[in-house]
Amino acid sequence: MAFHEVRFPAAISFGSVGGPERRVEIVTLANGFEERNSPWAESRRRYDAGVGLRSLDDVAEVIAFFEARQGQLYGFRWKDWADFKSCAPNDLVAAEDQLLGLGDGVRRVFQLRKAYASGGQRQWRTVRKPVAGTVLASVAGDPKIESLEFSVDLENGLVTFTDAPDLDVEVRAGFEFDVPVRFDTDRLLVSVESFRAGEVPNVPVIEVRI
Structure with a gap:
């Protein structure tokens, strides 16, 4: 798998939101009981790095990081401050x-x-x-x-x-450990005017299996 052994800027990921995701398949039977099953042995983490952006310098750093990873092509390390x-x-x-x-x-x-x-x-x-x-x-x-x-x-x-x-x-x-992730988007949409007005761009990141 294409992976770069480099960590996403920790100062920016510090303000991000995210955590574990589980996939559970639920079938409701005619009698109202449920059958539940999960095809995943382990959870998968998702994060939004956009929440951690505090300045235009942060935006520039994320854009450079995104370009260097060629969008979703290369995975990278992520510090989950809530669980590392x-x-x-x-x-x-x-x-x-x-x-x-x-x-x-x-x-x-x-x-x-x-x-x-x-x-x-x-x-x-x-x-x-x-x-x-x-x-x-x-x-x-x-x-x-x-x-x-x-x-x-x-x-x-x-x-x-x-x-x-x-x-x-x-x-x-x-x-201590990092989470192997990749960007979960092929494009970053950033408006300088909107950012200065307090609107945070969406920068989705998702864990990858290794």
Whole structure:
């Protein structure tokens, strides 16, 4: 997939609106009961970057970014300020934040992921775009050293340990991450007069599967 490993200006995405989207197919039966099913294993995020534009300089920066990505052609990184850590937003990332799996004495590669839990239910989200320098890892509660005891694939969110974790020990990690997205429009409509009058242009962005 065509993707540029560059982040949308974080200062502009800070003021954006958006979040997860689910697709649920609902069939209402003749007796009034419903059958519900979802073809998506994971949610998909949508955002509107236009809300974060505060000046004409911001507009110019977004136009340049849009042109460099050739509109919808190339994906890019997006910082979701409401959800960009393996922990709670106000907490510090720790090596034991998220369970990646259990060791088997052979497997050395683990996919980063984040759990969302509520009411006894847990939903896992695959994390493909960790932020460089933020990934912390531990095996059986023992913190590991990046570049010496493990490495991180920043393009796919894979953690590779130098030595395979022992059988049944917990492999955990903490990290910051971006969302892989693309523009969800082929054109940007910006009026300088309207912008100065307080009208915000629409700049839709949508998550892409990797």
